[in-house]
Amino acid sequence: xxxxxxxxxxxxxxxxxxxxxxxxxxxxxxxxxxxxxxxxxxxxxxxxxxxxxxxxxxxxxxxxxxxxxxxxxxxxxxxxxxxxxxxxxxxxxxxxxxxxxxxxxxxxxxxxxxxxxxxxxxxxxxxxxxxxxxxxxxxxxxxxxxxxxxxxxxxxxxxxxxxxxxxxxxxxxxxxxxxxxxxxxxxxxxxxxxxxxxxxxxxxxxxxxxxxxxxxxxxxxxxxxxxxxxxxxxxxxxxxxxxxxxxxxxxxxxxxxxxxxxxxxxxxxxxxxxxxxxxxxxxxxxxxxxxxxxxxxxxxxxxxxxxxxxxxxxxxxxxxxxxxxxxxxxxxxxxxxxxxxxxxxxxxxxxxxxxxxxxxxxxxxxxxxxxxxxxxxxxxxxxxxxxxxxxxxxxxxxxxxxxxxxxxxxxxxxxxxxxxxxxxxxxxxxxxxxxxxxxxxxxxxxxx
Ligand code: 9WN
Numbered sequence: 001x002x003x004x005x006x007x008x009x010x011x012x013x014x015x016x017x018x019x020x021x022x023x024x025x026x027x028x029x030x031x032x033x034x035x036x037x038x039x040x041x042x043x044x045x046x047x048x049x050x051x052x053x054x055x056x057x058x059x060x061x062x063x064x065x066x067x068x069x070x071x072x073x074x075x076x077x078x079x080x081x082x083x084x085x086x087x088x089x090x091x092x093x094x095x096x097x098x099x100x101x102x103x104x105x106x107x108x109x110x111x112x113x114x115x116x117x118x119x120x121x122x123x124x125x126x127x128x129x130x131x132x133x134x135x136x137x138x139x140x141x142x143x144x145x146x147x148x149x150x151x152x153x154x155x156x157x158x159x160x161x162x163x164x165x166x167x168x169x170x171x172x173x174x175x176x177x178x179x180x181x182x183x184x185x186x187x188x189x190x191x192x193x194x195x196x197x198x199x200x201x202x203x204x205x206x207x208x209x210x211x212x213x214x215x216x217x218x219x220x221x222x223x224x225x226x227x228x229x230x231x232x233x234x235x236x237x238x239x240x241x242x243x244x245x246x247x248x249x250x251x252x253x254x255x256x257x258x259x260x261x262x263x264x265x266x267x268x269x270x271x272x273x274x275x276x277x278x279x280x281x282x283x284x285x286x287x288x289x290x291x292x293x294x295x296x297x298x299x300x301x302x303x304x305x306x307x308x309x310x311x312x313x314x315x316x317x318x319x320x321x322x323x324x325x326x327x328x329x330x331x332x333x334x335x336x337x338x339x340x341x342x343x344x345x346x347x348x349x350x351x352x353x354x355x356x357x358x359x360x361x362x363x364x365x366x367x368x369x370x371x372x373x374x375x376x377x378x379x380x381x382x383x384x385x386x387x388x389x390x391x392x393x394x395x396x397x398x399x400x401x402x403x404x405x406x407x408x409x410x411x412x413x414x415x416x417x418x419x420x421x422x423x424x425x426x427x428x429x430x431x432x433x434x435x436x437x438x439x440x441x442x443x444x445x446x447x448x
Pocket of ligand 1: 023028032034035070164167168169193
């Protein structure tokens, strides 16, 4: 066992609160949705039972509509340690919410991949089979929520209704939507996120004014998705929808393992493929771009989100080739020592230290690495795995990193950075790829 491995394990153990793993004890003292999925993938490498417990614990926060909330609040945390907390979201006032206080928005659906990984890490045991059988209906209900409540304009794509739902909060991918509107000051609030991290590395006060106004509007509409056509932020994001497509493929594999029908999941994955090609692929730009569902306008910026659709097994060779070329170009891997920057290096919006506007993050590296392995893009996969490990060796398990110098930024001892490092370090024992489990060939010539 290497020093890096032991250090990563130690971070996860220290951030475990008895039922779940906190993303960071100081900065994020509750359970976050997509963090838990990434974190469980790390636990699966050395303690599969804990990986499964992490996911079961997250889904205790699932709403009766199927919605999996972005945050499940921890009773042990100091109520003033994170904003917006339970007093802001007021989930107790909503009939479909569970007993545990949660936020009312969601995050990308990485959970099916995490459930499959946590099962496969201990596939022989009775406990694992029970885990898989109990999680499958919860995943189905979560995906059904996204299909029934978040497909708003007949495109077949799931919309996000808040920048926090993307997981890439202040990405320039939604500047064109946010900048076109005014946000009332509303109730006063105190930002807690600047207590431990410097102002220049976090979203701006202006960003926060928009985030709080949009969250308040959604909350005050009772988190009703029927009201969304009037909502001011409704965006179809390539990363969110590519992860959703991958999640349906994972559900197809889970259904097969449980002796159930995989076809409905494959059909839904295929529909997402068609919808992404019709609405998010920008032929002129040769890239996937986020789309404002109310106006149809697409973003003009290339971000890390443009690359994650490589997860789609039905991309034509031409489209997959363009995505791979962009990933390896001077805009991303080819232009810096520590890829993958969250915004193209040559974009005027690129900011090397400010949150999702430039820095490298280990979770998006892991998503793209997974996609590159699935798509057979060995050069890209090797480059990402090698530079991610080099980054944490040099700077520790930080939340994000300057892609030019590798300097660590944001929270320290950050859980998904530690967890996914364990996965990068164990790549030689990876279970067979999803595409080979499902018998779907890599990139298919002529479809798309
Ligand atoms: C808001 C917990 C979360 C991640 C997000 C990341 C950041 C929260 C914040 O931290 O967002 O959800 O307060 O900035 O952007 O991806 O899940 O680690």
